[in-house]
Amino acid sequence: xxxxxxxxxxxxxxxxxxxxxxxxxGAQANLQWVFGVAIPYLAILLFFEGLIYRIVQWARSPVxxxxxxxxxxxxxxxxxxxxxxxxLDNPSKFTQVVGRMALEVLAFRSLFRNTRTELKKHxxxxxxxxxxxxxxxxxxxGAIAFHYAFLTVLLRHLRFVSEPVWGFVHRxxxxxxxxxxxxxxxxxxxxxxxxxxxxxxxxxxxxxxxxYLSLAADYFPLFLILGIGLTGFLLRYIxxxxxxxxxxxxxxxxxxxxxxxxxxxxLFFAHLFLVCVLFAYFPFSKLMHMPGVFLSPTRNLANNNRxxxxxxxxxxxxxxxxxxxxxxxxxEAMVEAGIPVEIxxxxxxEEEK
Amino acid sequence: MxxxxxxQDLAKVNYQPPAKGWMHVKPEFxxxxxxxxxQPKWLEMVNYPYPRAWSVTDEDWKLPPDWKEIILQGMxxxxxxxxxxxxxxxxxVRCGACADKCHFYLGTGDPKNMPVMRAELLRSVYKxxxxxxxxxxxxxxxxxxxxxxxxxxxxxxxxxxxxxxxxSVFCPYGIDMAEMTILGRELLSSIGINIEWAMASVASxxxxxxxxxxxxxxxxxxxxxxxxxxxxxxxxxxxxxYNRKGAEIxxxxxxxxxxxxxxSYTMMGYLLLFKYLDLDFTMSTYAAEGGNFGYFISHxxxxxxxxxxxxxxxxxxxxxxxxxxxxxxWRVCNQYMGTFYGESPSFLEVPKSPIxxxxxxxxxxxxMVHISEFTADLIRHGKLKFDVSRNAHIKLTxxxxxxxxxxxxxxxxxxxxxxxxxxxGHFFEMPPNTIREKTFCCGSGTAxxxxxxMETRMKAGFPRANAVRYVHEKYxxxxxxxxxxLDRATLPPLMQYWVPEVEVTGITxxxxxxxxxxxxxxxxxxxxxxxxxxxxEAEEEEEAE
Numbered sequence: 001x002x003x004x005x006x007x008x009x010x011x012x013x014x015x016x017x018x019x020x021x022x023x024x025x026g027a028q029a030n031l032q033w034v035f036g037v038a039i040p041y042l043a044i045l046l047f048f049e050g051l052i053y054r055i056v057q058w059a060r061s062p063v064x065x066x067x068x069x070x071x072x073x074x075x076x077x078x079x080x081x082x083x084x085x086x087x088l089d090n091p092s093k094f095t096q097v098v099g100r101m102a103l104e105v106l107a108f109r110s111l112f113r114n115t116r117t118e119l120k121k122h123x124x125x126x127x128x129x130x131x132x133x134x135x136x137x138x139x140x141x142g143a144i145a146f147h148y149a150f151l152t153v154l155l156r157h158l159r160f161v162s163e164p165v166w167g168f169v170h171r172x173x174x175x176x177x178x179x180x181x182x183x184x185x186x187x188x189x190x191x192x193x194x195x196x197x198x199x200x201x202x203x204x205x206x207x208x209x210x211x212y213l214s215l216a217a218d219y220f221p222l223f224l225i226l227g228i229g230l231t232g233f234l235l236r237y238i239x240x241x242x243x244x245x246x247x248x249x250x251x252x253x254x255x256x257x258x259x260x261x262x263x264x265x266x267l268f269f270a271h272l273f274l275v276c277v278l279f280a281y282f283p284f285s286k287l288m289h290m291p292g293v294f295l296s297p298t299r300n301l302a303n304n305n306r307x308x309x310x311x312x313x314x315x316x317x318x319x320x321x322x323x324x325x326x327x328x329x330x331x332e333a334m335v336e337a338g339i340p341v342e343i344x345x346x347x348x349x350e351e352e353k
Numbered sequence: 354m355x356x357x358x359x360x361q362d363l364a365k366v367n368y369q370p371p372a373k374g375w376m377h378v379k380p381e382f383x384x385x386x387x388x389x390x391x392q393p394k395w396l397e398m399v400n401y402p403y404p405r406a407w408s409v410t411d412e413d414w415k416l417p418p419d420w421k422e423i424i425l426q427g428m429x430x431x432x433x434x435x436x437x438x439x440x441x442x443x444x445x446v447r448c449g450a451c452a453d454k455c456h457f458y459l460g461t462g463d464p465k466n467m468p469v470m471r472a473e474l475l476r477s478v479y480k481x482x483x484x485x486x487x488x489x490x491x492x493x494x495x496x497x498x499x500x501x502x503x504x505x506x507x508x509x510x511x512x513x514x515x516x517x518x519x520x521s522v523f524c525p526y527g528i529d530m531a532e533m534t535i536l537g538r539e540l541l542s543s544i545g546i547n548i549e550w551a552m553a554s555v556a557s558x559x560x561x562x563x564x565x566x567x568x569x570x571x572x573x574x575x576x577x578x579x580x581x582x583x584x585x586x587x588x589x590x591x592x593x594x595y596n597r598k599g600a601e602i603x604x605x606x607x608x609x610x611x612x613x614x615x616x617s618y619t620m621m622g623y624l625l626l627f628k629y630l631d632l633d634f635t636m637s638t639y640a641a642e643g644g645n646f647g648y649f650i651s652h653x654x655x656x657x658x659x660x661x662x663x664x665x666x667x668x669x670x671x672x673x674x675x676x677x678x679x680x681x682x683w684r685v686c687n688q689y690m691g692t693f694y695g696e697s698p699s700f701l702e703v704p705k706s707p708i709x710x711x712x713x714x715x716x717x718x719x720x721m722v723h724i725s726e727f728t729a730d731l732i733r734h735g736k737l738k739f740d741v742s743r744n745a746h747i748k749l750t751x752x753x754x755x756x757x758x759x760x761x762x763x764x765x766x767x768x769x770x771x772x773x774x775x776x777x778g779h780f781f782e783m784p785p786n787t788i789r790e791k792t793f794c795c796g797s798g799t800a801x802x803x804x805x806x807m808e809t810r811m812k813a814g815f816p817r818a819n820a821v822r823y824v825h826e827k828y829x830x831x832x833x834x835x836x837x838x839l840d841r842a843t844l845p846p847l848m849q850y851w852v853p854e855v856e857v858t859g860i861t862x863x864x865x866x867x868x869x870x871x872x873x874x875x876x877x878x879x880x881x882x883x884x885x886x887x888x889x890e891a892e893e894e895e896e897a898e
Contacts, residue, residue: 004374011493058443061436064652067688067760069521069529071790074762076715076726079733080769089790090762092715104525110450111525115786117453117816119366124826127851129364131459131819133786139450143525203449210449212370212464213473215495218447284486289526292444297437298527303762306719309691314434319400320657321559323639323668330569330638337570339595339638 005211012220016227016274023273027266035269036249037258043276050283051291058295066310069298071113092304104299108147111140139203146196149189150225152176153232156187160250182237190233197226217286224278231271241265355384357807360851364815366462375465376477376497380509382409385808388512388801391552396545398556399654403545409508414501420544421499425482427540432483438536441528442479445472451520451530456794457513460812468520468530471510475537478503508546511537513809515798516649516681517755522790534799539651547650551800554646558658562641563608569595569638575611576636579620583628583865586882588874591624593636596669600635601707603666606677606724607644609838610859616841618880619678619859626728626861629737629868630708634675640665643682644838648689649800656693659685662721663698673704674721678859680837681798683723683763684756691719709734723757725766725836728864732773739867741776743876745886747863750781750821750830752844753792754837764789767836767860774867781828787820797843810843811850818851825852833857 023035072086088109091097103109114136122130156172159165177185201222204214235241242263252259282288294300301310324342327334331345371378393404407415417423432439452458452467464470473495480487480496487496497503516531541547557566567575576593583591594600604627610620627634640661648655666674676686691697701720704713711730713722731737751771757763771780787793796814797806824830833844833855844857866879877888 002372002374004376007493054443058436058440061433061439063436064434065689065692067437067529067532069518069527069759070762071522071759072762073764074715076713076763076766077711077730077733080729080765086762104527108525110523110527111448113523113791114450115454115523115791117459117786119364119368119459125819125822127360127364127822129366129819130823131816133784135786139448143448207449208370209368209452209464209467212375213447213449213452213467213470215447216493217495286444286446289444289446292440293526295436295440296444296527297440298521298529298532304715305687305691306716306721307714309695309697309718311695312692315692315695318653318657318660320660320664323661323665326562326569326639333568333570334638337573339569339573340597 008216012216016223020270023270024266027269032260036260039276043279047279054283062313063297064312066301068301068303070303091302097302142196142199149193152189161254194229228274241268368462370464380506388803388806389549391547391549395552395556399559427543437532442476450523454520454523456816457813460815472533515794517794518759550803551646551649558642565608565612583621589870591628597635598669601633601672602675603671604634604675605643607679607838609842618862621880622861622865625865637665643679645685646800667700672702678836680754680756684760687761729766729769738869740869743866744775747832748830749832749834750824752835755794774863781824783820793817795840795843802843814847822852
């Protein structure tokens, strides 16, 4: 275990454990107003302000060149067939770009393409080694499972801020709790979320190259969300708290009439605090990949450079060597070689004069 | 030059990362694994900053006194001008999907060659000086001070990236290492750190007309010689006009095509094709270079070279431009040229094939057509008569060059041509994960095709070569086709090293072999003077005589 790894792994782990302890003991020390009201408001404020600030910051820098990464046949001669996949992976029209982005954002298209390459011994080749490439969907599966499970869990939590609870939240709960084997009903997404997170963490630890490149900024959000998931899991299935009081707290927050009812367990405050930290941390972290992917110039532009000129707002004239510079230097030799010139060389007789 | 290890040794790649964290591992410059520093004279020729004599293995790189300010100012400047840079710095989650996609990583096993890490080498400095977290937390936030060792590390790893964009295909956010490498090399160039192979080519191209530094008369000589070769082999005279005003088409191809084998055979193919069509074309001694090594130094230098194409088309009054087979040339021509110029060149017309009448609508603003598009259209309209048996000695696999596939998408045009000029059953694809948008780079692009870099080049080209080895063993493939002049310069040594049974060919060379002229002499050899199938004995007899 290198010192580099130790620092980047254990510091964020300690930080998340520390955050849990802060909220847990803070709630016991009668700081419920801080953890139940002040910090949630602050976190939401930071989230939205930070999000807007960062997106504006990105948007302020122009896109000087149209540089899509093309992953299929271009639009060229009309008889060259372009499949739907070509149109989506190498879009030439705006509608196709929309399709490409939708696939990227909703289905993680590029990750779905993922391959794994390994060097294997192969005595039949003179060099004795062979690179083997195969389709590798585990990362895609882990990523998409995590993101959709997290989204579902988040949507289910809307039951705390709606009165009466919105219909789609009910329906979501019904579907999510379809497999009924325990009381309270176990939501499948809870299991998926925790499993996917464990996978995403394990792959960083198990693969030496991944361990080498991972930073605290990679472990921290993983620990944080794992912390949120685990505290939530405990709150729902094991150490249940007064759910009506929690709803009162949540409704108070969203209606801007905050109240802190009695009977909410410290564990809940730990859960809520971690969520707040996640929201506040979001705009300043790699989690900004969520809005960022929409702005990615290799994905959100059409491959139509030859049909429409892309304008670079800071384009400037450059110094270049002109044709006349060349001719002036090589005129005699060019004429001798039979290459046409703009200005015929002075007649030798005149030169002598 | 450093001695090249044996393939058996080079193929044993060690993927185990070092025990120390990456911030504390210094770059190592061993002969065979770095590209030489540019001589000052080249920088002076193009007015580039801080020309000086220095060497990569020197302890002191003689950086200008305020080098740190220049780099940081340059980074700030580029963050303001390129959304891509800012975004790619900010949104990487280090998921590692790009890691085993990079041919440099697969070939060297050096973890800093994983695109995610290569980007991190730059990102760590960005975090340290432009992000509050990095300023406060330092190493814990993945940030580190900008030191001379960091500059050396950038030099090493930004010159172990061929801007091939394979990582960008797999990145869930489309983060493009090529973009980071381009901008990183710009930063290095701003403190006078350039590589010889790029800078010498650029300065030669800038002042004389092409990377190889041929004067106008030498340029004409080289092409005329290839035209004569055509006449000797086929009996068909394929004359070329130079700088001819009023020609319909300006033909521009990389210097690799007229400078050396096997590119020269592709050049012969172009000339035969144009003669067959009686095409009204001319070539220019000024816009004599299709490739653009300037782009491997900076966007600006790329523009300073690229602008010659439209300027010359305007001077000569041609209707449109036809471009030869080349990789990065087409990235620049496709994704940058119009933007560099700032508008659609109004002095040109929408390209229209004078033979078939096809209007190349997809190039209507840009007015430049790729030779593969042009040829495919001719074949489709039945305008070319082929004798495919003249390519019967060739069993071909096709290498999609990085840029035509990932910065353009010209995948089917060359394949259509191949199927029409080869006998049935002579074309074999490499494994699907190594072609089309997933193609592997030759390992020597972006001006890394320097001899002194041979060991790393052979490592980086290993994934490509290994896939060729596969089809060679399985189907007896003996030729590797490509539509890139740089490939034709770099793949032959790569094949010689890894798969010596396989030769490299351009696609238009195959067209030239197969084209049947009404008044040609009997052909017994291909354009390389190799006997055609059925004429092997005649050749031997001739030799005996």
